[in-house]
Amino acid sequence: MKRKDAVALGLKVYAADAPCKRCRGNLRHVATGACVPCRAEYQARYKRDPVKKAHRNTLNAEKTRKSREEKHAALRAENPEGLTRAEAIGLGLSIYTPLSPCKSGHYKRYTNGACVVCCAAYQKRYGRENRGKIQKQQTAWRSAHAAALREKRRTEYQINDAKREESQRRNKTWKKQNRGRATAIENKRRAAKIERTPPWADHEANARVYVNCPPGMTVDHIIPLQGRRGGKRIVSGLHVHTNLQYLTPGRNSSKGNHYTREDAEAAEAWQINWLRERGLA
Ligand SMILES: [Zn+2]
């Protein structure tokens, strides 16, 4: 077949009348008239050739660089504050304004390439949707590392004078500013130590009694706490807000652990009433 007949027929390859001088085959490309197997062999050899390959790579790199620079120049014209990632890294930034926005249109990026706004939104959503899971993970981690964490806190407290002094100072200031609460905590600890806080105690109400203590007065247990003394059980009041009253400091210390019959009756009636109101008695 003649090449022009193949063109007329719209073929891409055709069988020529004369064989190839090199390989004796007669399959040709219609577009160029080149022998099909010889052309394929030449191309394979060209691809493998290291010199030609290097040349080809430089040409390609040059082309890519040029098109990227053109793209950047166009973006920079619209967004003069924008940086390329390489520039941001070069400046030692961790967050920068990029040349082009993220898919959602944000112009704030980490140098690892992630969008700051999208990341924050994702983390917030993840935290909201997996609250239980995260808490479980955190609790598991803390309990798995409990001993190490305790040790770390202790050594830090021991070796770091500044930290210890800071913590003591903070505690002292807080106590001074929150006298009522501090006394409430102290008395709660004392009551717990002698097991005088019942499980149904209203800790907030207890604390309120101390916080609202009028100036110049002290909080007193109507029926003293006492607990056990020498294995012998004596009368013990409960650490509940209904067993608390305000006394002047003088009256409180003179009262000591004694209480009058009226005190006891009033306190008892008060506590029973309190329990009834809550369906506990
Ligand atoms: Zn050939």
Ligand SMILES: [Zn+2]
């Ligand atoms: Zn984004």
